[in-house]
Amino acid sequence: MTPLAERLRPQSLSQLKGQQHLTDVGSILRNALDTGKIPSMILWGPPGVGKTTIANIIAQTLNVPFYTLSAISSGVKEVREVIEKAKGQERVILFIDEIHRFNKGQQDALLGAVEKGIITLIGATTENPSFEVNSALLSRCQVYVLKPLDQEAMVGLISDAIKNDEHLSKLNVVVKESEGLINLSGGDARKLLNLLELVVNLNEKNNSGKEGLIITNEMVIAAAQRKTVLYDKKGEQHYDIISAFIKSMRGSDPNAAIYWLARMIEGGEEVKFIARRMVIFASEDIGNANPTALVLANNTFQAVNVIGYPESSIILSQCAAYLAASAKSNASYMAIKKAQSLVMQHGDLPVPLSIRNAPTKLMKEMDYGKEYQYAHNYEGNFADMEFLPEKIKGTTIYNPGKNAREEEIRKFLKARWKNKYGY
Numbered sequence: 001m002t003p004l005a006e007r008l009r010p011q012s013l014s015q016l017k018g019q020q021h022l023t024d025v026g027s028i029l030r031n032a033l034d035t036g037k038i039p040s041m042i043l044w045g046p047p048g049v050g051k052t053t054i055a056n057i058i059a060q061t062l063n064v065p066f067y068t069l070s071a072i073s074s075g076v077k078e079v080r081e082v083i084e085k086a087k088g089q090e091r092v093i094l095f096i097d098e099i100h101r102f103n104k105g106q107q108d109a110l111l112g113a114v115e116k117g118i119i120t121l122i123g124a125t126t127e128n129p130s131f132e133v134n135s136a137l138l139s140r141c142q143v144y145v146l147k148p149l150d151q152e153a154m155v156g157l158i159s160d161a162i163k164n165d166e167h168l169s170k171l172n173v174v175v176k177e178s179e180g181l182i183n184l185s186g187g188d189a190r191k192l193l194n195l196l197e198l199v200v201n202l203n204e205k206n207n208s209g210k211e212g213l214i215i216t217n218e219m220v221i222a223a224a225q226r227k228t229v230l231y232d233k234k235g236e237q238h239y240d241i242i243s244a245f246i247k248s249m250r251g252s253d254p255n256a257a258i259y260w261l262a263r264m265i266e267g268g269e270e271v272k273f274i275a276r277r278m279v280i281f282a283s284e285d286i287g288n289a290n291p292t293a294l295v296l297a298n299n300t301f302q303a304v305n306v307i308g309y310p311e312s313s314i315i316l317s318q319c320a321a322y323l324a325a326s327a328k329s330n331a332s333y334m335a336i337k338k339a340q341s342l343v344m345q346h347g348d349l350p351v352p353l354s355i356r357n358a359p360t361k362l363m364k365e366m367d368y369g370k371e372y373q374y375a376h377n378y379e380g381n382f383a384d385m386e387f388l389p390e391k392i393k394g395t396t397i398y399n400p401g402k403n404a405r406e407e408e409i410r411k412f413l414k415a416r417w418k419n420k421y422g423y
Contacts, residue, residue, distance in 0.1 A: 001167070004197040005190045008161055009053055011060065016050050017189065018153035019146055029054070029144060033061055040114050040121040042099070042129045042138070045146025046238070048188030051124035054146075055095040058122065064091040071101035076109045083113045092119045099123035100132035107137050114140045131276065148187025148239075155182070157189055161196060172212030173200060180220030186238075199223045238269070242277060245320075249278075250285050254324035261320050262313075271312045275301040278319055289329035289403040296322055329401030339397050349389035382416050396421045 010016045013023040013030055022029040032038050038058055043051040059066035067082045086092035113119045114137070121141060125132060129143055155178060162173040185192035199215055202223050241263050248256035264274055282297035300319040304312040358369035373383035386393050400406035414423035
């Protein structure tokens, strides 16, 4: 028999659970589908949230040629074969599952066809496309983020399954307790439906027919052969434990940080994911309080890509301990957030004439670069002039943290800018 998850696969965006930001009337994806103007896109989200389903719905709704490749089993040869077929057809959609597994050469093979409109690419990935899809291909695609299903969506899936599935509806299934199904599924619709079907299959013979097949948490746990929610690198625990790891390092607790690191390692978490988060942490939470942290974190990222498990666990542990025990500062993080806020608030403020580029005679005649003071021609390699747009001049954006290294930065800036920025 076809698995329950496949039997209940949505046939329209209206049937899809949990992605209302993409599928509701008036949403980006719904509007694109209604107009028939589908861009090449990357669908980014954890397993079982609707990436493949969305691709199928788009193809069925538009009634266009639809080709599917898996990055696990396909390479440049298969990509080129599809592109050749597409040249004789119109509005061809190529769906590539796990596109993050394609190497640069395989991704490059798609560029020309996507750019010329020979194919409309729909790629599905569980990894951040900013890191796993090369920039040239990514710039030609829209990125849509899919979220793990929340409790309401999961309850709705269970209800639909026991009411609408031809097999389950005949058994009079009653889900007395849904917490087990929901917690063990971690926001993954496929895992939820597979687990529900497993519980039903194991207990179907005990169905009295009168009260129906009543499903409890105990039955679910027994079927899953585990009594607690184990680490699931694609489910809710994935997000909770990386959060605990980051917050432990931020809280300067290397003991807790390494414990949560061990949980991820034992759970089979991808080594690049852990190392990448430490690189981000080194700038976001340590920054100029200890610039060496970013150097070590980046070297860790490079090292674990070469070494792999199990030895990478030692490298990750060393870096996690160092980051947790380091001085902390979020000054750089706060600075860029404030700067971005200023950009959003004031728009594209004009660059002061004195610091504009003046490569042509006309620009020089328009006073581009006029009165610019070359810092190295002045004492202490410093010239007191205005670099911010007129409307926000004197605004303090970077405020050094209260730690030894950034206090030195504060003294340096104060000596040059006096009281202009409040240092």
